[in-house]
Amino acid sequence: MYTPTTLSKNIFSGLANSLNVLTKNFCNDVQPLKLEKALIVSKLSRYEFERTKHKGLSEKGLESLLRKRGSNYEKLVSFHHLHKEFEENLKNIILASGTEVEIVNRLSCTNEKVDKADIIIPIGGDGTFLMAASRVLDNKKPVIGFNSDPNRSEGYLCLPRKCSLSPEETIRKLKEGKFQWLMRSRIRITLEVEEKYCLFPQSLHHVDGHCLPSLKSHSGKNVLPVLSLNEVFMGETLSARVSHLKMRLNNSEQVTNLKCSGICISTGTGSTSWHLSINRISSQSIAEVLRLLSINPNSGKENLASTLADSYNKNLIFRPDDTRMGYTIRDLISSGVWPNPKGINQRGFASKIEVRSHCYDASLVVDGGFSFPFNDGALAVLEILPEDALRTVLFTD
Numbered sequence: 001m002y003t004p005t006t007l008s009k010n011i012f013s014g015l016a017n018s019l020n021v022l023t024k025n026f027c028n029d030v031q032p033l034k035l036e037k038a039l040i041v042s043k044l045s046r047y048e049f050e051r052t053k054h055k056g057l058s059e060k061g062l063e064s065l066l067r068k069r070g071s072n073y074e075k076l077v078s079f080h081h082l083h084k085e086f087e088e089n090l091k092n093i094i095l096a097s098g099t100e101v102e103i104v105n106r107l108s109c110t111n112e113k114v115d116k117a118d119i120i121i122p123i124g125g126d127g128t129f130l131m132a133a134s135r136v137l138d139n140k141k142p143v144i145g146f147n148s149d150p151n152r153s154e155g156y157l158c159l160p161r162k163c164s165l166s167p168e169e170t171i172r173k174l175k176e177g178k179f180q181w182l183m184r185s186r187i188r189i190t191l192e193v194e195e196k197y198c199l200f201p202q203s204l205h206h207v208d209g210h211c212l213p214s215l216k217s218h219s220g221k222n223v224l225p226v227l228s229l230n231e232v233f234m235g236e237t238l239s240a241r242v243s244h245l246k247m248r249l250n251n252s253e254q255v256t257n258l259k260c261s262g263i264c265i266s267t268g269t270g271s272t273s274w275h276l277s278i279n280r281i282s283s284q285s286i287a288e289v290l291r292l293l294s295i296n297p298n299s300g301k302e303n304l305a306s307t308l309a310d311s312y313n314k315n316l317i318f319r320p321d322d323t324r325m326g327y328t329i330r331d332l333i334s335s336g337v338w339p340n341p342k343g344i345n346q347r348g349f350a351s352k353i354e355v356r357s358h359c360y361d362a363s364l365v366v367d368g369g370f371s372f373p374f375n376d377g378a379l380a381v382l383e384i385l386p387e388d389a390l391r392t393v394l395f396t397d
Contacts, residue, residue: 031177032175032176032177033119033142033174033175033177033179034118034119035094035097035098035099035118035119035171035174035175036099036100036118037099037100037101037102037116037117037118037119038094038099038100038101038102038117038118038119038120038121039101039102039104039109039113039114039116039117039119039120039121040087040090040091040094040101040102040103040104040121040122040123041104041105041106041109041120041121041122041123041128041131041132042083042087042103042104042105042123042124042128043083043105043122043123043124043125043127043128043148044105044106044107044128045076045079045080045083045084046076046079046080047076047077047079047080048080048105050062050065050066050076052107079149079152082148082149083123083124083148083149086123086146086148086149086164087103087123087148089167090121090123090146090167091103093167093168093171094121094171097171097172097175102117106128106131109131109132109135111135114135114136114141117141118141119141119142119143119144120132120133120135120136120141120142120143120144121143121144121145121146122143122144122145122146122158123145123146123148124145124147124148125147125148125149125153125155125158126155126156126157126158128145129143129145129155129157129158130157130229130230130367130368130369131369132145133157133229133390134226134227134229134366134367134369134370136390137225137227137388138387138388139183139386139387139388139389139390139391140391141391142391142392142393143390143391143392144159144174144392144393145157145158145159146158146159146163146164146167146170147159147161147164148164150164150165156269156272156273157229157269157392159393159395160395163395170395173395174393178395178397179393179394179395179396180393180394180395180396181391181392181393181394182320182321182392182393182394183321183386183389183390183391183392184229184267184268184269184320184321184389184390184392185267185268185269185320185321185322185323185384185388185389186227186228186229186267186384186388186389186390187227187228187232187265187267187325187382187383187384187388188223188224188227188382188383188384188385188388189223189224189226189227189228189232189364189366189380189381189382190221190222190223190224190380190381191221191222191224191364191372191374191378191379191380191381192220192221192222192378192379192380192381193220193222193377193378193379194377194378224366224372226366226367226370227388227390228267228270228366228367229267229269229270229367229390230266230267230269230270230273230274230367230368231264231265231266231267231270231273231274231275231367231368232264232265232364232365232366232380232382233262233263233264233265233274233363233364233365233368234262234263234265234355234357234362234363234364234365234374234380235260235261235262235263235330235359235362235363236261236262236359236360236361236362237361237362237363238361239261239262241360241361242259242260242261242333243258243259243260243261243262243263243359243362244257244258244259244357244358244359245257245258245260245262245263245355245356245357245358245359246258246355246356246358247263247327247329247344247353247354247355247356248353248354249327249348249350249352249353249354250350250351250352251352254341256339256340256341256344257338257339257340258329258332258333258338258339258344259332259333259338259339260329260330260331260332260333261330261331262330263327263328263329263330263355264278264327264328264330265325265326265327265328265353265382266325266326266327266328267320267322267325267326267384268317268318268319268320268321268322268326269320270367271316271317271318271326272317274368275316275326275328276313276316276317278328278330279316279328279347280313280316281309281312281313282309283297283303283305283306283308283309284305285309286304286305286306286308286309286312287305290304290305290308321389323351323384323386324349324350324351324384325349325350325351325353325382325384326347326348326349327347327348327349327350327353328346328347329344329346329347332346351383351384352381352382352383353381353382353383354379354380354381354382355379355380355382356377356378356379356380357374357375357376357377357378357379357380358376358377359374359375359376360375360376361375362374362375364378364380
């Protein structure tokens with residue numbers, strides 16, 4: 001006989017076991033962190049962005065423009081000052097610890113400045129962390145992020161909220177080696193093109209001055225100058241247009257022809273981001289399935305539909321140091337002859353993924369920040385290599 005309480009208990013028992021894996025694979029061989037020169041990569045606040053975009057306007061003129069758009073000018077300025085106060089405080093703490101500090105933002109961060117630093121410290125949120133991490137292409141230089149507004153937002157990539165509330169203690173622990181290394185897997189992308197066209201990464205942040213190492217426009221195989229910490233998306237730039245793609249997993253002999261709305265390939269770090277949003281199941285959908293089985297979705301002490309949905313969604317998340325990639329075929333057309341051949345899972349894991357484009361105007365997008373052309377004939381090979389991991393830290397207390 002079906003018993004909701006027993007089922008819920010079994011679900012959460014299995015979920016606890018799977019989530020424990022997240023904390024078992026960190027490197028414990030830690031020495032006190034070398035902190036001779038730190039590079040703080042500061043968030044470009046919305047106010048700074050607007051100020052940079054409209055350089056010719058006076059402050060009154062900028063205020064008037066923003067108010068006409070319906071923006072809250074006072075709030076933008078307040079959040080900007082809040083961020084700058086945190087930045088100044090952290091800078092002074094690091095300086096007091098005997099470490100040289102330089103502050104840059106999205107516009108002034110250069111590869112030369114990154115190379116000279118012992119540690120990269122993004123201040124802001126996940127977006128700033130991703131931008132800073134994109135400049136570090138090896139697994140040696142640590143990237144350690146602080147959330148500058150922990151009371152209003154909480155990112156997955158920055159240190160926990162308590163570290164932002166006690167930055168002095170956090171810096172002390174780093175210098176004393178009281179942490180564990182977390183090597184976050186990143187995706188290396190090799191793009192093979194038949195025709196000569198530009199492989200210069202196009203920034204999607206609408207801010208001039210943010211650049212990455214570029215590739216010369218040429219045919220053949222090209223390792224892209226950016227590693228993906230969260231996810232890689234491939235598909236038509238216009239989301240309403242069907243994407244025609246071919247996919248091969250783990251060097252299999254089988255190549256599957258797909259019609260879909262694009263493919264999202266995620267790391268364990270990215271499994272809390274777009275990967276989770278695409279695959280998340282709602283309690284409403286679970287409730288409808290339960291009703292079809294003549295099961296009351298509201299039975300038991302807890303709402304059964306919500307319990308099942310939460311359990312399913314939490315199990316979509318996998319370890320940030322996992323060497324597998326999680327792929328999702330978005331809005332897969334599964335009718336008639338599609339996909340061809342049949343049998344591919346709409347979601348799964350692979351250690352190597354190859355995707356060939358037969359699209360008209362498509363892009364390959366890395367971490368929602370950089371876009372490369374991915375049109376008919378282009379082949380992308382995605383894999384995770386240990387030398388590409390991002391060195392971050394984890395505090396266990």
